[in-house]
Amino acid sequence: MASGPERFLAATAHLPITPQRMPDSTHTAAEAAAAVGCEVGAIVKSLVFVAVHPDDSREPVLALVCGDNRADLDALALVLGARIEKADARSVKESTGYSIGGVPPLGHPAPVRTVVDRDLLRFETVWSAAGSAYDVFPATPQQLVDWTGGELADIGTR
Template identity: 45%
Template sequence: MTEQAPQVPAAHPRFAQALASLGLSDVEVRSFPDATRTAKEAADAIGCELSQIVKSLIFEADGEPVLVLMDGSSRVDVARVSEALGATVKRANAATVRAATGYAIGGVPPFGHVTEMRVLADRGLLAHETVWAAAGTPHTVFPLPPKELVEHAGGTLVDVREAATPAT
């Protein structure tokens, strides 16, 4: 009896359908046997800079889900998101993330969600030629030029990253 290699999951079917509907069927979805749930895990698996990973983060703005796209090496400044939206903002819990997107935390892609929502994309994403985002599972990612990714996500470019704190 020969030993079979472990099955590596493909893109989530809903996300694969979103790619097709956007005319992106030729985008390469890469699968990894180990999870790429965190930005660091994804960057290590891909072999790219941490800042080339796109985190798709769900917040609640006055009770409505909002997607914030942020590079993997930065943190979101909730006050800046609140200011950009003119709303009271807080991080969404896991149940809200799944209900709004149809995906679990660690696999949320930048588009292809079950709920239409506002999308903010931090300008820092534009610093790269290519960025990588989750493809609907904690084991899959895909590359796109950042401007194209933001456009397909229906995102508005904003500055919502936490300011670097000077060393003392």
């Protein structure tokens, strides 16, 4: 079976994405910022949640949150019209195909509804995971919105 970075590269081959392998872990936003040499806010945290809809149906949701923000679950619930639960490691892997710490914003086996923290627009370039805790790629915030089909919303809080 292909590694996370190999699967990410194959899934995004049609896009102008150039992943970079870092010598040190990028598992946390602080580690990623240190490895890349950017502000913590320019790191994209790909956080998976479960939206529980009024009819009790459940849907994985990917929140792309500014590295210096926390996900505002109340704001996310309002955007989605659903109750929000944190996804466990197994659910993250099942819905995205990747392990926590290396979840990219796109390149999943099936589409995942995505909400993008509007605060990412503060940056010209942001850095996201590319399939492992050592692989990242740069993009503009607008590229992430376009590539993921994500909805821009105020879902981050400091």
